[in-house]
Amino acid sequence: MSTQLTVFVAVFGAVAVxxxxxxxxxxxxxIHTLEEWGLGGRAFGNWVTFFLxxxxxxxxxxxxxxxxxxxxxxxxxxxxxxxxxIVYPMLFVVLARFWSVCHVHGFVTPAEFVRARFGSKxxxxxxxxxxxxxxxxxxxxxxxxxxxxxxxxxxxxxxPLTLAFFVLALYTFNSGLRGPALxxxxxxxxxxxxxxxxxxxxxxxxxxxxxxxxxxxxRYAVTPRTDDGLLLPAQSQLNYVTLALGSAVxxxxxxxTLTGVLASRNRGTLRRNLAxxxxxxxxxxxxxxxxxxxxYDGVTPVGGNANTVVPQxxxxxxxxxxxxxxxxxxxxxxxxxxxxxxIAAANLFTRDIYRVYLRPQASAREETYVSxxxxxxxxxxxxxxxxxxxxxxxxxxxxxxxVVIMQTLPAVALGLYTxxxxxxxxxxxxxxxxxxxxxxxxxxxxxxxxxxxxxxREHFGGSAWPLDNLGLNTQATIYVxxxxxxxxxxxxxxxxxxxxxxxxxxxxxxxxEHDYIADEGDPTVRRMTEIIDGDPLPEEKPVSFFTPVxxxxxxxxxxxxxxxxxxxxxxxxx
Amino acid sequence: xxxxxPRRTTLGEGRADKSRWHWLLLVPIVLPLxxxxxxxxxxxxxxxxFFYWCQxxxxxxxxxxxxxxxxxxx
Numbered sequence: 001m002s003t004q005l006t007v008f009v010a011v012f013g014a015v016a017v018x019x020x021x022x023x024x025x026x027x028x029x030x031i032h033t034l035e036e037w038g039l040g041g042r043a044f045g046n047w048v049t050f051f052l053x054x055x056x057x058x059x060x061x062x063x064x065x066x067x068x069x070x071x072x073x074x075x076x077x078x079x080x081x082x083x084x085x086i087v088y089p090m091l092f093v094v095l096a097r098f099w100s101v102c103h104v105h106g107f108v109t110p111a112e113f114v115r116a117r118f119g120s121k122x123x124x125x126x127x128x129x130x131x132x133x134x135x136x137x138x139x140x141x142x143x144x145x146x147x148x149x150x151x152x153x154x155x156x157x158x159x160p161l162t163l164a165f166f167v168l169a170l171y172t173f174n175s176g177l178r179g180p181a182l183x184x185x186x187x188x189x190x191x192x193x194x195x196x197x198x199x200x201x202x203x204x205x206x207x208x209x210x211x212x213x214x215x216x217x218x219r220y221a222v223t224p225r226t227d228d229g230l231l232l233p234a235q236s237q238l239n240y241v242t243l244a245l246g247s248a249v250x251x252x253x254x255x256x257t258l259t260g261v262l263a264s265r266n267r268g269t270l271r272r273n274l275a276x277x278x279x280x281x282x283x284x285x286x287x288x289x290x291x292x293x294x295x296y297d298g299v300t301p302v303g304g305n306a307n308t309v310v311p312q313x314x315x316x317x318x319x320x321x322x323x324x325x326x327x328x329x330x331x332x333x334x335x336x337x338x339x340x341x342x343i344a345a346a347n348l349f350t351r352d353i354y355r356v357y358l359r360p361q362a363s364a365r366e367e368t369y370v371s372x373x374x375x376x377x378x379x380x381x382x383x384x385x386x387x388x389x390x391x392x393x394x395x396x397x398x399x400x401x402x403v404v405i406m407q408t409l410p411a412v413a414l415g416l417y418t419x420x421x422x423x424x425x426x427x428x429x430x431x432x433x434x435x436x437x438x439x440x441x442x443x444x445x446x447x448x449x450x451x452x453x454x455x456x457r458e459h460f461g462g463s464a465w466p467l468d469n470l471g472l473n474t475q476a477t478i479y480v481x482x483x484x485x486x487x488x489x490x491x492x493x494x495x496x497x498x499x500x501x502x503x504x505x506x507x508x509x510x511x512x513e514h515d516y517i518a519d520e521g522d523p524t525v526r527r528m529t530e531i532i533d534g535d536p537l538p539e540e541k542p543v544s545f546f547t548p549v550x551x552x553x554x555x556x557x558x559x560x561x562x563x564x565x566x567x568x569x570x571x572x573x574x
Numbered sequence: 575x576x577x578x579x580p581r582r583t584t585l586g587e588g589r590a591d592k593s594r595w596h597w598l599l600l601v602p603i604v605l606p607l608x609x610x611x612x613x614x615x616x617x618x619x620x621x622x623x624f625f626y627w628c629q630x631x632x633x634x635x636x637x638x639x640x641x642x643x644x645x646x647x648x
Binding site: 075078081082084085086088089090092093096097207208209210211212213230231232237240241244245271272274275276278279281282285289516517 | 591596599600602603606607608609613614615618620621622623625626629630632633634635636637639640641643644
């Protein structure tokens, strides 16, 4: 066994143990509620929230695929940096309101919020379904990141990935959100080490960044492609900007981000974290520059898998043990978001499909059980997509997923500010955005070849839609998601007065303005201890030993009544 | 029928968490979306073209502005 593999296995083993032990961390009386399993008790403080959110946002796939983009195209692949900078000021405005309304009403998912805000079961379900559809391929992408590492270590395809995911699935099932929260601390330490390793290796390179960039520039200059280079070519700028903006919008709407957000203790925790998280983007920035360093060192991808560039660079340039740590960073970096994503998708299913359509009377315990099972199903679904179908398919699905999730913006994000939209108009806008978005993606050909102009595949070749489809004489492209979202918004705005004029009843808004600014300590926000310790004891209910009607106060949890989850009483069933 | 309709709130109307300081957040959103500003090589920093270090620098800007607004809004 090589040193790299030994280090990797050791770290991975330690992480697995931590993942299981996490169930005992700040142990609640009962983990059998969605508040506990799916949101870690909603009690994470500054530090844990930081690790959780950073583990959630900066995924293994980002660390592997983005430097690969930079390696191939230079500047155009750098868009995640502006994306992960602008997203935080945007989140700062909306997230605190989202946190508050969800805590007041006990929502676990964005779809529940939409259902209550616009009084529409249909829109809520649509948001839930779109969330699940967008999240599944995202989980598969995490596996792709891990696969690249396994490939560099010379492991076969198939069983190592299955084994790693089996471990992940089990600890998520067991510990819920506490698992990834604890593991993400290890992930961040490893990523930090990888970043330091990059900086030290570059510092030891003769000529340092100067030489690296010069070599990269020469390399882009000799390729026949016109869309690469150290700077953005004119035709790439629109796509660069719209892609950064679109990705930032999508990030807020992905259910897993919101799950991480809801687990924080109060509004202040959230806002402080949003002030610090942009700095974390620097780690991604440094790892992206590995793409250039790989050009300098003449790294070539292993086995034709372009995603192996970063791990291969570490393999060739770092000491074996350090390369092992970098591999572990990617491996563990895949497990954290994959776990959170599967929990988020599972919560969506449980709260917005199972409880709405299948079992409205489901108890908190039953809900948790359903969520746990769904989280397993979702993960193995992702694994199957990857093993049975292929990598490219997962990437295509994720591309569509990003465009799909953006269409929930009017309902989820604007919904935090206004209930002006008519529910039917929201539905029409969402539908139009989806149809248009998928159609435009279908239109985009996959280009390749030496000059990047030959059509390799006719359809679903990327998200950069050529403007010459409109008859414009230009090479410029635009990100599909932004166009689809613009159409979605236009229709939602235009159709609202129409539906109102037709006297089609609008939904009933169950939230009040005060719900959006309530913070920890506000009487409407249920205190954590209340949720963790279970119901505050009912005031001296007469207990008859002959007709056992009430719950036995601290007894067997199974004896609790079906509605033992505080949060679920907050709003009437819809 | 009309009476049963919920009160509609429109954007910006009577929100308690409204603050002018929030407009400041537009700076770190808009600047990184203007390649005109940073799509150049010079001045370089440690051999890194402006394109790269400027965009990384925006991270500090965003962090600073968010922290400032957080203090002001409270």
